[in-house]
Amino acid sequence: MDTRTLxxxxxxxxxxxYGARHWWPAESTFEVVIGAILTQNVAxxxxxxxxxxxxxxxxxxFEALASIAQPELADLIRSTRYYNQKAARLQEFARLILVEYEGKLENLFQPDVPELRKRLLDIRGIGKETADSIILYAAQKPIxxxxxxxxxTFSRVGLLPTDATYEAMQDLFANHLDxxxxxxxxxxxxIVGHGNRVCLARRPRCFECPLGEYCRKEGDLIGSLCCDEPTSLPD
DNA sequence: ACCCAGGGCGTTG
DNA sequence: CAACGCCATGGG
Known part of the structure; x- marks a missing residue:
């Protein structure tokens, strides 16, 4: 079976x-962007x-975020772990939108995907994954x-090495999907939903994993063992 | 008590 | 550019 078909x-x-999810979980474009930054390395x-x-x-x-006292903002987002960093970056981002884009995300989202990605990556606190999430779920452009x-998930299926870089992963999909x-x-x-069920659940033996026989380990087919190391579950 | 979540940045070699 | 330290909560 070729890669595209797989x-x-x-x-x-x-x-x-799992059923269609119709992501991203947010009530507005603004929330998507803020959430994308806040969710970095945190549940x-x-x-x-x-x-x-x-x-x-x-x-x-953006008006509110731009004018609130930074320590106060940090306190509101304390649960997102790196709250001081995130508060500073959130505020800096809000001010950028106000000053450079008339406070409207739609102005930021105007350029084509390559140009938009460049602009997002120039913003402190927005790296590759956050930029791409914003492009895909807030700007609604395909990336x-x-x-x-x-x-x-895809190293277990044998399509990626376990240490694949972000670009290597992105290329896998970009090169084989329309x-x-x-x-x-x-x-x-x-993928995220699957990860949350399969990886977060401390269940090494995932008998109901939909990927079943596609999951491998060290090159060998391992049947239904597609989750974490098969060591931590009694039986 | 210990592990790790939908990363990113600045600094080194 | 890869590797590393840093940031520093909350649920299982």
Whole structure:
């Protein structure tokens, strides 16, 4: 089976077992962007807490974020781990949008994907994954977002090395799939959803894993053992 | 008590 | 450019 067919087969299996997710979990484009920054290296649950705090204190706008005292902002997003860094970067970002883009994300999102990506990467606190998430889920332009879950899932399937770089991962999808906004959005959503069930759940033996026989380990087919090391579960 | 979540940045070699 | 230290919460 060629790579393209395998990628589509995996997508179908995830979609069939988990159902369409219609990501990103947010009530507005603004929330997508803020959430993308806040979720860096932290569980989404912690981000929800932070977003709730921001809503409660009426901080869901660039104007508000630009003028709030930074320590106060840091306190509201304390649950997202690197709260001082994130508060500084969030505020800097908010001010950039106000000054350079008339406070409108749609102005930032105007350029084509390569140019938009460049501009996002120039912003402190926005790296590759965050930039791509913003492009895909906020700007609604097709680019494939990859992450730690992608590396784990697809190295187990044998399509990536366990130490694959971000570019290597992104190329796998970009080179074998047709550029399609909905497919890219839903596929990444499925990978994360799968990761949260399979990887976060401390269940090494994942008998109900939809990827089943596609999961390998060290080049060998390992059947239903597609999750973590088969050591920590009693039986 | 210990592990690790949907990273990114600045600094080194 | 890869490797490393840093940032520094909360749930299992």
């Amino acid at each position: 990628l589509l087969e995996i997508y179908q299996r995830l979609l069939n077992s 989404w649950k912690n981000v929800e807490t932070a977003i709730e705090n921001l809503k409660r204190e009426n901080q869901i706008s 494939f977002v990859v992450d730690a879950y992608t590396r784990r 550029e399609d906004l909905y497919l890219f959005q839903e596929y990444h959503a499925q």
